[in-house]
Amino acid sequence: MAYIKQYLSALDKLNFNGMFSGDFFLTWEKSYDEILATFTVADALRWLRENNVSTRIFDSGLGISNFRDNSTRTRFSFSSACNMLGLALQDLDEGKSQIAHGETVRETANMISFMADVIGIRDDMYIGKGNAYMREVAKAVREGFIEGNLEQCPTLVNLQCDIDHPTQSMSDMNHIIQYFGGIDKLKGKKIAMTWAYSPSYGKPLSVPQGVIGLMSRFGMDVHLAHPEGYEMMPEVEAVATKNAALSGGKFTKSNSMKDAFKDADIVYPKSWAPFAAMEKRTNLYGNNDFDGIKALEKELLTQNAKHKDWECTEDMMKLTKNAQALYLHCLPADISGVSCKEGEVAASVFDRYRVPLYKEASHKPYIIAAMIMLAKVKCPQETLSNLVAKDIKRCFS
Amino acid sequence: MAYIKQYLSALDKLNFNGMFSGDFFLTWEKSYDEILATFTVADALRWLRENNVSTRIFDSGLGISNFRDNSTRTRFSFSSACNMLGLALQDLDEGKSQIAHGETVRETANMISFMADVIGIRDDMYIGKGNAYMREVAKAVREGFIEGNLEQCPTLVNLQCDIDHPTQSMSDMNHIIQYFGGIDKLKGKKIAMTWAYSPSYGKPLSVPQGVIGLMSRFGMDVHLAHPEGYEMMPEVEAVATKNAALSGGKFTKSNSMKDAFKDADIVYPKSWAPFAAMEKRTNLYGNNDFDGIKALEKELLTQNAKHKDWECTEDMMKLTKNAQALYLHCLPADISGVSCKEGEVAASVFDRYRVPLYKEASHKPYIIAAMIMLAKVKCPQETLSNLVAKDIKRCFS
Amino acid sequence: MAYIKQYLSALDKLNFNGMFSGDFFLTWEKSYDEILATFTVADALRWLRENNVSTRIFDSGLGISNFRDNSTRTRFSFSSACNMLGLALQDLDEGKSQIAHGETVRETANMISFMADVIGIRDDMYIGKGNAYMREVAKAVREGFIEGNLEQCPTLVNLQCDIDHPTQSMSDMNHIIQYFGGIDKLKGKKIAMTWAYSPSYGKPLSVPQGVIGLMSRFGMDVHLAHPEGYEMMPEVEAVATKNAALSGGKFTKSNSMKDAFKDADIVYPKSWAPFAAMEKRTNLYGNNDFDGIKALEKELLTQNAKHKDWECTEDMMKLTKNAQALYLHCLPADISGVSCKEGEVAASVFDRYRVPLYKEASHKPYIIAAMIMLAKVKCPQETLSNLVAKDIKRCFS
16 A cells, blocks of 8 residues: 555656547657656556556456457557556457458447447558557547537557557656666666667657667656668657757767677667658558569668668677666567578677566556557546555455 | 336347347248347447446356458458457367367267357358258257266357358348337338449348348348349248348339339348359359359359449439438448449449448347357346345456 | 265365466366366366356456457357356457557467456467467466466367367366266277368368367277378377376277278268478468468368268268267268268268267367366366255246
């Protein structure tokens, strides 16, 4: 009980009214207090679950998932989040549906939402498309609710788009908050968000963009490094610059992995495709230019291969603060000698951090559940208190 | 509470004993009272959900779906109906199962039903097959229950067959009942169920058949119109004729969309394939005659193209009662200039009716839930009263 | 209540402490008491469900399924078992996930298990692989739990591997216990586990292996018969030999279906592929030698065809005890003249035993639920008593 009171009093000090009846598209659209409220509710839900107290706030209702790209971690995290709140998962498999040529997004969004409390979407492949699609769906169901077609307005949770991957970056962030013992401990800490070599091409930009867009808000020294030509979306870099200024932190860019790793407290080396190439690919797909896509793939792989030295090796790790920076990754990582010949990270480095990496991933179900709860419940303090008071066992034996 | 009492007293006046432990194959196998009871229970369940009262009558149990054709609306409606009653959905994906050559329908039906309270099937592609398959499944599980293999007998809900689409026509009907302010207001109202042009071929007959088979029971003036050669199943037309006579309504046929629309209170313009062509296609599939199927498709598309003037345009709408008939569609519609170049309905007409169209669709989850409840619960009045008395919140915050 | 007390006092006499927090890989790793406890809990859960008492011990939580081979019966049984205990099913579809080349089993196992209470796996195609994979998953999540990444340690249930099919053999066994009126009635009863002809090749060995590995523990006279060349895994035959010696039963082998059927109380005629051929196939798949696989298939079918006389005909049945042995099968059977021209069993034999066959299959959901419950609950007597005391209705009308 002592613990839960901490969460409740933490929430009492925050202003997160804007989240009720809202959606979660991009972390930088949320206020600092709203971000903290999300972490706090996530932690409170985790505490309840760890203490075998039911976290169900729904007796029935659906959580809709729509994965336009493969997913394991996020799929199971969304499924877990829905389940722990009492929602049943219903996947929209566009291949098995009638969503043919021409049916409007508005119509589909309404037709699947008569009993939906949340819609989670992954659409990360095409620049300029994924986030826009999510907003179109969210707008459609909001109108459907106002027009009286839907009994309730489902909240939209971005499960990775072309711009941001908020459920990932929030999980990463909550992990480092807990690892370093509190958000106040992060001030001045250096994090290296760096590109790393991978034998695959076209990995989404949303993870590194999400990281610099979020971690720049806590007074940290965020160093973004990548080889020339691996630029991100300029809008997101602008967000990071502004965030750093406001939070009393720094946002630095370089083309040197070593500079980034030097004295870093945290490193996040990860492959991604250049923004310009992703934009080009989006256009090629738009034109069904499959020869063009193949040529682009080949070009990108050749370009990647020039930067095999961007690997998180033991030597690189020695450059970090006391040679023991915290290593982060959204997983799965391309591990040299394990999942590929040469990759993002040396096997010995990865293995040393395996346990904290899994812990990092373990936050995602709770982050998603918190996002849903904050959109669905006006006063989460009251709701959490009620859950504690009722004390229904999650597993009653 | 006032509202729920209305529903309960409405039910008290109806005789629907026949629905308990039964199935729902075709609307015309149900008595007039049974149809009304379904609407009433659907409305009561909706009222409960709108008032945040749990509608769960199951603590656990499975709802099995078996979609032998693509589906979005009905899939999500069935999923929603199961969820609101407390059942978990388990889809039978025949591709992932061992249902190979030779395993009998009886065996599969029993093997999936040990904990099933409802089986929902869509099988609408082949004339003479879909409804027959559903009856075979229903018979098998009934025998399995009697033989003691199944703890409970799942009720079968027809989610669209070759003959009828009862969850659709019942939703359409409940929509017009509420739109016009009560079932007694429908007497003498004219509804035009008409063919409309679509650039796709082979749309099932079950929607228009379901509509004339159901709407002819309420004293309405049902006008069926289609180009020559687009005949429906004669048995269903016979049902409509008989229904109209019994209910003091009319059932008229013509080959003129204009005659149908003239002074109509309600219009339902929708593409379908000729019965004879569907029968031919069924045989071609039976013989694996893929060249024959291709030739038939081409022939049907050419035939369709001769009737592009069968479009629900603004001019056509002007012919209707006060130029403001209610426009119905089961969705998705082929909207000219939106989902196709030339289609069933002009974009401006569709847009004007978009909100009522979504409302029309919103009835389906409740209609399905009512069908399940009436088959599973002996006295729905008591069950509904209990739900109100318990007053468990659907979303407790 | 009288009934449930019988189950509780039966459990009081058994020592099954080893099952708590454990997994279920192979029946012969479980003590005799543990096997009996599983039957008893299964029967108690069935009694509760038959009496409309909720069997939910979870308020929320996930059951993960991973079917690496097609399944209908076991899929729905696992789904039913999860549902009756209160768990939501989440299928791991490896095709839709990111489980690409290289991601370790350990990582995937942890990533899907943050809220998993049970993982059910079918992996029966390759000799030396399936069971090993299950153990790797179970080890990974156990470590993940100890390392603090998982809130709870999911129990692993073997839904068929290369060695055993415990949920099947346990269902078969519980069926014969109830058919013959108690486990003490089985002493000295003769069961014929025999090969039978099928026009398909490569059926897993796990069913017959599971049967001889389990049924040899109850003092029965287990007769294994197959044509020369259809040998099983020698380790499993050794298990059966040892079991028979310990239980005061017999384990006999022959190459004669007639010898096996002679005076048998129970017959289980079923096709399988020779162990050596399955091993060869595993290696061919490992080498992506698809020509080799085709050649092997052809060879196996030719070899099978030499033994078409291994069919459970009426004449064969006449050899059994009073010509009325109980016929068992895991289903679906290859029924001569129904599912194939010539198969494992004559249609008239199959039809006569259809009802008991379905009953046999009906045990599986309860067996699986019992396996989960015994791994999750320290004192099932207390849990079952609580369920009876609470008396929440499964279907409350």
